[in-house]
Amino acid sequence: PTMNNTSHCSREGSSHCEAHKPVVGLYGISGVGKSFLLDRLKRELGEELFNYHEGSAVIADIVPGGLEAFQSLEGGEKACWRKQAIETIRRTSIETGKIAVVTGHFMFYSEQGALETVLTESDLKVFTHILYLDEPANIVWQRRQQDTQKYRVELPVRAIQQWIEAEKTSLRQLCYDHSILFCLVPSENVVGIKTLLLDFQKHDETHNLSVAMDFLDASMRFSHTNLIDTFLVLDGDRTLTAGDTGDMLWRAYKPRQNDVTPLKAIFSSHLRYSYAAFRQVSLLYEQSFDDDEFEEICTRVASSVELYPEMFSLLCYAQSKEHIGAVIVTCGLRAVWTKILDKIGLSHKVVVIGGGRISDGFAVTPGVKAAIVDRLKEVYCAYVWAFGDSPLDIDMLSRADEAIVVVGDVSTRSQSMETELATAIDSGRLRARQLLLPEGIPSRLDAERLPTVRLESLMSSIDFRFCVFHSTDTNAAKLLATATRDARISGPLLREAHRRVGYYLSITHLSDLLGLETIQIPHVQGHTTDGFQLFQESRTAIIALMRGGEPMAFGVSDAFPNAMFLHARCAADIEETHLKDRNAVILVDSVINTGKSVLQMAQHIREINTAIQIAVVAGVVQKEAVSVRSPLHAFAREGNFNLVALRLSANKYSGRGSTDTGNRLFSTVHLA
Numbered sequence: 001p002t003m004n005n006t007s008h009c010s011r012e013g014s015s016h017c018e019a020h021k022p023v024v025g026l027y028g029i030s031g032v033g034k035s036f037l038l039d040r041l042k043r044e045l046g047e048e049l050f051n052y053h054e055g056s057a058v059i060a061d062i063v064p065g066g067l068e069a070f071q072s073l074e075g076g077e078k079a080c081w082r083k084q085a086i087e088t089i090r091r092t093s094i095e096t097g098k099i100a101v102v103t104g105h106f107m108f109y110s111e112q113g114a115l116e117t118v119l120t121e122s123d124l125k126v127f128t129h130i131l132y133l134d135e136p137a138n139i140v141w142q143r144r145q146q147d148t149q150k151y152r153v154e155l156p157v158r159a160i161q162q163w164i165e166a167e168k169t170s171l172r173q174l175c176y177d178h179s180i181l182f183c184l185v186p187s188e189n190v191v192g193i194k195t196l197l198l199d200f201q202k203h204d205e206t207h208n209l210s211v212a213m214d215f216l217d218a219s220m221r222f223s224h225t226n227l228i229d230t231f232l233v234l235d236g237d238r239t240l241t242a243g244d245t246g247d248m249l250w251r252a253y254k255p256r257q258n259d260v261t262p263l264k265a266i267f268s269s270h271l272r273y274s275y276a277a278f279r280q281v282s283l284l285y286e287q288s289f290d291d292d293e294f295e296e297i298c299t300r301v302a303s304s305v306e307l308y309p310e311m312f313s314l315l316c317y318a319q320s321k322e323h324i325g326a327v328i329v330t331c332g333l334r335a336v337w338t339k340i341l342d343k344i345g346l347s348h349k350v351v352v353i354g355g356g357r358i359s360d361g362f363a364v365t366p367g368v369k370a371a372i373v374d375r376l377k378e379v380y381c382a383y384v385w386a387f388g389d390s391p392l393d394i395d396m397l398s399r400a401d402e403a404i405v406v407v408g409d410v411s412t413r414s415q416s417m418e419t420e421l422a423t424a425i426d427s428g429r430l431r432a433r434q435l436l437l438p439e440g441i442p443s444r445l446d447a448e449r450l451p452t453v454r455l456e457s458l459m460s461s462i463d464f465r466f467c468v469f470h471s472t473d474t475n476a477a478k479l480l481a482t483a484t485r486d487a488r489i490s491g492p493l494l495r496e497a498h499r500r501v502g503y504y505l506s507i508t509h510l511s512d513l514l515g516l517e518t519i520q521i522p523h524v525q526g527h528t529t530d531g532f533q534l535f536q537e538s539r540t541a542i543i544a545l546m547r548g549g550e551p552m553a554f555g556v557s558d559a560f561p562n563a564m565f566l567h568a569r570c571a572a573d574i575e576e577t578h579l580k581d582r583n584a585v586i587l588v589d590s591v592i593n594t595g596k597s598v599l600q601m602a603q604h605i606r607e608i609n610t611a612i613q614i615a616v617v618a619g620v621v622q623k624e625a626v627s628v629r630s631p632l633h634a635f636a637r638e639g640n641f642n643l644v645a646l647r648l649s650a651n652k653y654s655g656r657g658s659t660d661t662g663n664r665l666f667s668t669v670h671l672a
Contacts, residue, residue, distance in 0.1 A: 021093045022200045023086075023100040023126050027171065028133030029163050030152055031144035033187045034103040037133065041101060045194055049201050051092055053102045058085045083122040090126045099201050102127075106167050109153045115166055124178040129200050131193060132168060134184040134287075137161035176269035179276050183283040196286070199358055205275045209371055211362040212353065216327075216372055219351040220380065228325040229628040230462060231376045232318050233396065235369075235388040236330030236337050236354070238414065239406045240311045242437075245336045246281075249301045253288070262288075273392055278331065278355070278363035285333075285357050294335070294357065302339035308437045310455045311387075311406070312344065317459050319349045324462065325382070329372050330354040331364045331392060370395035377401070383628045385462055387435075390414040394424050402461070403432035404453065407444050418444055425449050466636040468626050469509040472647040480504055481647060484619060491667040495551040498590060498665065501619050501646050502555020509644040510534070510556070513615060514584055537562040539583040543574065545597065548662040553588035556617060560586075571604035579605065584613040590661045592618045592645075593652070595625035595632040602635060613640045621645040622652060 026034050035054060042052045060067040063081050070081060086102075093100040104123065107115045137160040144152055144160075155163070168184065175182035181200075185193050237244045250261040262284055271277035285294065307315075318326040326349065330337055334354030341347040353372060355363040362368070369388075373396055376382045386393070386400030389408065397403035405421065407413060422445060424430035433453040434444055444450055471477035483489055483497035514535055521531035534540060540563040544553035550567065557565050563586070568574050579585065587601055602614050626632055626643060635641055662668070 021097060021099050022128040023090060023093055023102060024197060024200060025102050025104045025123070025127045025130040026133065027104050027106055027130050027167070028135070028187070029140060029160065029167060030105065030108065030150075031147060032133045032135055032140050033143060034133060037187050037190070037193070038101065038103050040190060041194065041197070044190070045197065047098075049098055050197065051089075051096060051098045051100045053089050053092075053100060055085065055102055055104045058088060058102075062088060078118070079120055082118065082120050086120070086122050086126045099197070101197065106171050107163065109155060109159075109163060111153065115163060117170075119171075119174070124174060124180065127180050129181045129183075130171065130175055131183055131185050131196065132171060133187040134164070134168065135187055137164060140164070173269075176266065176271055176280070179271060179274070181276060181280055181283055184287040192286075196283075196358065203279070205365075205367070208275065208279075208362045208365070209368060212364065212368045213371065213375060215362065216351075216353055216375060217379075219327075219353070227322045228380075229382055229465075230324045231380070231382045231384050232314070232324065232326040232462070233369075233373055233376065233384055233386045233400065234311075234315075234326065234328050235390070235393050235396070235406075236328050237332050238408060238412060239387055239389045239393075240307050240315075240328070241305055242308065242408050242412045243305065244332075245301055245305060246332045248304065249297055249333065249336070252300055253297055273331075273366065275363070275365050275367070278365050282355060282358050282360070282363055298333060298335040299339055302336050302343060305336075305340050307340075307344065308406075308408075310435070310437055313455065314459065315346050315350060318462075319346055321463060323465065326350040327372065327376070328352045328354070329364060329369050329396070331366075331369075332356070334360060366392045366395050369393065370399045372396075373399040377629065381627055381629050383633075390417050391420040394420055394430065397432055398424060398430040403430060404458070405432050405434045405444065405450065407434050407436050407441065409441055413444075421445060421450065461637075464637055466626060466628070466633045466643070468621070468643045468645060468648065469513060470621070470645040470648050471505075471508065472645075476504065476508075477646050481619075490664040494665050498551035498619065499555035499558070502552035502588065502617065503558050504555075505617050505644050505646060506556045506559030510559070510586065510615060510617065513642055513644065514540070514613065533562065534560045536583040539581060540564070540586065541566055541578060541582050541584070542586045542588065543568050543601070545569075545587060545589040545601065548591065548665060549587075549589035551665055552590055552617065552619060553586075556586055556588055568601065571600045574601065574604055574608070576608050579609045579612060582609070582612060584615065586615050586617055588617045590619045590665070592616070592621045592625050594622070595630060599631050599635060602641060606638070611640070614642075616641075616643040617645075618643070619646045620649050621647075623648050623650050624652070 026038060028034055038052055038054060056067060059070055059081055062084055063070045070078065089100050089102055106119045107117050110116050137157045140160050141157045172182050183196065185196070234240060237246065246263050247261055250263060263281060266277055266280050266284070267273060271280060289297065315326055318324045328337055328350060330352065332354060333356035334352050335356060337352045337354055338347065341350055341352065353364060369392070373384050373386055376384050384400045385402040385404065386397045387404045387406055388397050389406045391414065397405065425432070432450060434450045435453055435455065435458065436443060443452055480501050484494065484501065489497065511534065516532045517535045519531045519533050520528045523529040537560050540560060542553055542556050542560065542563045543566045544550040546567050546569045553565070557563065566574070566578055585605055587598060589598060592598055598616050605612060605614060621643065624630060632643070
C-alpha cells in the first residue's frame with residue numbers, strides 16, 4: 001500500500017494522491033551522517049528521478065525568521081510548522097513527478113536528558129519508506145565529536161546506544177502501523193542505499209505483478225511447455241511440508257525464547273498480508289543478511305526440510321509425465337525451495353516462483369498466486385490444479401480448474417483457514433476438495449462442503465487426457481481427405497467420399513474404441529465359423545447430425561449394419577425412446593469447429609441416459625475444440641465420451657456459402 005497509488009490514497013486521504021510518488025525518509029539520530037549521505041546521493045543519483053530535501057532547511061525556508069525563529073517556538077507551534085514542511089515536500093513530489101528523499105528526525109535528546117519525539121502524524125501520512133541509518137554508537141559518538149559546526153547535547157556512548165535502540169524499536173512499529181516500509185541501512189553502504197531508492201522509484205503492485213508474470217514466462221520457456229497441458233500449482237510452506245521455511249530460517253539465524261519472529265511481527269501488524277507486508281519482509285532480509293550469509297542459511301534450512309511423503313510422490317508423478325507440469329508458488333523464499341528441489345532431485349521440471357529479497361525483483365502475494373493460475377489457463381491453455389493450505393491461497397484455489405485444500409495435523413495447520421474456507425465455499429466462490437496428510441487426521445469443515453480425496457484417486461484424475469483417435473498423418477487419411485477437400489468435387493461424388501471416410505473411421509478406430517464381439521456365420525465351405533461385429537451392435541444408435549453428417553453416418557452404418565440409424569437437426573430431436581435399451585451412441589458430423597453443436601447433443605443424451613457410451617465421429621476437428629481447456633474436454637472428464645476423426649486441423653476457417661460443407665454435399669451452393 002505504501003507505493004500503490006490507490007491504497008496510499010486511502011491512507012493519506014488526499015485528493016491529489018493519484019500523482020503521488022514515494023516519499024523516502026532518511027532517519028537516524030542526530031550526528032549519524034544524514035546530511036552527508038543526502039549530498040552524496042544527490043551527486044551520484046542525479047535529479048532526474050529524485051528531489052532531495054534537508055528537513056531542517058525546508059523548515060527554515062517556510063518559517064518567518066528561519067530556523068532560529070523556529071527553535072524559539074513552543075512544541076505545538078513547532079509541530080504545526082513541521083506539518084507544513086512535509087506537506088510542502090509532498091506537493092513538490094506531486095508537481096515534479098519525482099521521488100522525494102528527505103532527512104528527518106524522530107527523537108531529540110533534550111537538555112533535561114529526556115528523549116522527545118518530534119515525528120508528526122503528517123509525517124506518518126506522507127512517508128512511504130523510511131531508511132534508518134543504523135551505525136554503532138561509538139561511531140556516532142565520534143562523528144558528533146568531530147562535527148563542530150552544530151551544537152549537540154554532550155552524550156556518552158551508552159546514552160547514544162539507548163537513543164538508537166529506542167528510535168529503531170519505536171519507529172519500526174510506527175511504520176508497520178502506518179503502512180510505511182522500514183529498513184535499517186549502514187550509512188557507509190551507499191551502493192545498497194542507491195539500489196533501494198531506485199527500486200522504490202519503480203516498484204508498486206502493478207510492477208510487482210508484471211515482473212512476476214515475466215519470471216513465469218521465462219521459466220516456461222525452459223520447461224517444454226509445448227508438451228504440457230496440465231499444471232499443478234502448489235503453495236510451499238505447510239502445503240508441501242508441515243513446516244514454515246521462513247520461520248525455520250529466522251529460528252536458525254537467531255534462536256529465540258518466544259514465538260514472535262520478525263516475520264510474525266510484520267504479519268500480525270497493521271500490514272497483515274498485504275503487498276506492503278511482503279515488501280517489508282524483503283527489506284527485512286535485505287538488512288539482515290549479505291549475499292554469502294543468505295546463501296548459507298538458505299542451504300541450512302533446505303537441508304532440514306522434509307516434504308510430506310504424499311506430496312513428494314505427487315511431484316515425482318508429475319515429473320514422470322510429459323504432459324504434466326508443476327509450479328511451486330511460494331510467499332516464502334525462492335532460494336530455499338529451489339535448494340529443496342535440488343536436494344530431492346525434482347528441479348528438472350518443477351518451477352519455483354518466489355521472492356524473498358529485493359534482488360529477486362518481486363514478492364509473491366495472494367494476488368500474484370491467483371494471477372499465475374489465470375496466466376497458465378489463459379496464455380498456456382493449461383488445465384490447472386491448485387494446492388494450498390491457508391487463507392493466502394483462497395484466491396489461487398478459486399481461480400483453478402480443480403482446487404485441493406491440503407490439510408495437515410491440527411497442531412500445524414492454519415487456524416484461520418476454517419472460517420475463510422467456509423465463507424468462500426458458502427458464497428459460491430470456491431469449490432474444492434481436501435487431501436488429509438496423513439490420512440485419518442481430523443478433516444476441515446464437512447464432507448458435503450469439502451469432500452475428502454485420496455492421493456491415488458487424485459493422481460488418476462490429474463493424468464486424465466481426452467483421447468481423440470485420429471489418422472491425421474497417415475497415408476490413408478491423406479488419400480481419403482483429398483476428395484473431401486477438392487473444390488471441383490461436390491454432390492454425389494462428395495457424399496460418396498464422406499461415406500468412405502465414415503466407413504474407414506469405423507473399421508479403423510471405432511472398432512477398437514467400442515470393441516467387437518464374436519458371432520457365428522456360415523462359412524463358404526458349408527460349416528459355421530467365427531465372425532465379428534461391433535460389441536452389442538444391435539443396441540447401438542448411429543445419429544447423423546443434419547445435414548452435413550449424414551453421408552459420413554451412412555459409411556458408419558455400412559460398417560455396423562445392425563445399429564439403429566437416426567437423423568437429428570438439434571438435441572430435441574433425440575428422444576428418450578430412441579435411447580431406450582441402447583448401449584452406445586455414435587454421433588456423426590462432417591466438421592467440428594467449436595464443438596458446440598456436438599456438445600449440446602452429448603449433454604442432452606447424458607441427461608437421458610447417464611451411463612451410455614458416447615462416441616463422436618467427424619472428418620475434420622479443429623484442434624482447439626478438443627484442447628485441454630475446451631468444453632468438450634471438460635465433458636469428457638465425466639467419462640464414457642470419446643472422439644474419432646480423420647484428421648485434426650489448426651485451421652479455424654469455417655465454410656460459408658459455396659465453401660460450406662453442407663452446401664457442397666447437397667449441391668445447394670446457389671441457395672447460400
